[in-house]
Amino acid sequence: MNPQERLLSLDVFRGITIAGMILVNDAGDWGHVYPALEHASWHGVTPTDLIFPFFLFIVGVAITLSVGKRKDRGDSKAVILRHALLRAVVIFAIGVFLYAFPRFDVATMRIPGVLQRIAIVYFVATALYLWLDRKALLWAIGACLIPYWAVMLNYPVPGGGLANLTPEGNLSAVVDRLLLNGHLWYLTRTWDPEGVLSTIPSIATGLLGVLAGYVFRSTRPPEEKVNVFFVWGCVLTVAGTIGDIWFPINKNLWSPSYVLFTGGMALFFLAFCYYVIDVRQSRRWVMPFRVFGTNAIFAYCFAAILSTLLYTISWSNAAGHSSSLQERIFQTCFSSWLSPLDASVGFAILFVLISWVATYVLYVKKIYLKV
Numbered sequence: 001m002n003p004q005e006r007l008l009s010l011d012v013f014r015g016i017t018i019a020g021m022i023l024v025n026d027a028g029d030w031g032h033v034y035p036a037l038e039h040a041s042w043h044g045v046t047p048t049d050l051i052f053p054f055f056l057f058i059v060g061v062a063i064t065l066s067v068g069k070r071k072d073r074g075d076s077k078a079v080i081l082r083h084a085l086l087r088a089v090v091i092f093a094i095g096v097f098l099y100a101f102p103r104f105d106v107a108t109m110r111i112p113g114v115l116q117r118i119a120i121v122y123f124v125a126t127a128l129y130l131w132l133d134r135k136a137l138l139w140a141i142g143a144c145l146i147p148y149w150a151v152m153l154n155y156p157v158p159g160g161g162l163a164n165l166t167p168e169g170n171l172s173a174v175v176d177r178l179l180l181n182g183h184l185w186y187l188t189r190t191w192d193p194e195g196v197l198s199t200i201p202s203i204a205t206g207l208l209g210v211l212a213g214y215v216f217r218s219t220r221p222p223e224e225k226v227n228v229f230f231v232w233g234c235v236l237t238v239a240g241t242i243g244d245i246w247f248p249i250n251k252n253l254w255s256p257s258y259v260l261f262t263g264g265m266a267l268f269f270l271a272f273c274y275y276v277i278d279v280r281q282s283r284r285w286v287m288p289f290r291v292f293g294t295n296a297i298f299a300y301c302f303a304a305i306l307s308t309l310l311y312t313i314s315w316s317n318a319a320g321h322s323s324s325l326q327e328r329i330f331q332t333c334f335s336s337w338l339s340p341l342d343a344s345v346g347f348a349i350l351f352v353l354i355s356w357v358a359t360y361v362l363y364v365k366k367i368y369l370k371v
Helices: 008-025 047-073 077-100 114-131 134-154 171-180 199-217 222-243 256-279 287-294 296-312 325-335 340-364
Strands: 314-316 322-324
Touching (some): 008 047, 008 340, 047 114, 047 199, 047 256, 077 114, 077 296, 114 199, 114 296, 134 199, 134 256, 199 222, 199 256, 287 296, 296 322, 296 325, 296 340, 322 325, 325 340
Antiparallel strands (some): 314 322
8 A cells, every 4th residue: 555545444444443333332221131242241251252352453453554744754753752652641631531531530430441442552653663674563562462471370369379260360350450550441441351451451452453553554555455464364363362361352451362363353343354455446335434443432422421411310290200201212112112132233223323523523623632
């Protein structure tokens, strides 16, 4: 590809991922969710567990493309890194804001989170891309995965005896409680799916995307790029499946086997999008996803704030029963005539559509919010 061209397939890949994020985050009834739209309870993987690593992978690809252009223009590494740091701080702050809104209880608000992890991976991956070549980046991926693998499986848990991979007894959970006690995920309060230690292997996911970006910027023919993505997708998926034997695939721990498996799946999906959209030029269907993909942070934040408001706004009926606006909409529009599972996913689809409409307004006006 021409280094100056914008990669449409990457925008579409990002848009599909954001749509998936909103869909799985906004079920109408959390007691009735199709299994494919739920995270694995602990070990294992579902389609939902692919969404977040796909986004981090896309962040890595985008780093190579965008930062590579700036390097080609002659921008200094210091200037690029300073801009990356500022952007990471803003993304991290937005993530904290979304979890604090609307009560802003500083004593208990969650500090880790999805945007917070994206911010850290973005900054670290940018720094490594600026100062390391491709071979050194492979070593960096190993440095993120191998020591993490070793300590999680072998380091005795302080006060808990032998190393283990249980939800509350693993070393990552212990570190979360030690450093962020009182500021963890509200559903557990004893560990966090985006915790401190598990962020280290998530950087490897971003670096896999950086390496994929190198392929895009190469002079290889487009069909050969597709083949490279497919071959390495097979290698990583098989490696992750084999690694599952020793360290199970686990999103909450962001296990090395999870990094390899989801990295391979991301390469498969990227190869598909690139071949269909940019090589075969089949583009009639992409516009809805391009809308999300070109304003991903806005779409995610809009959906998060709207969801919080729907659950926060409530009132009581004549009998004194209090219900949230979300419950009213769900019961009136979906659960009154659909099966529990279909009603739940129907609400989630409506939520995606509302978020899309809000993002489409910006798309039409050519407003692209970047931080």
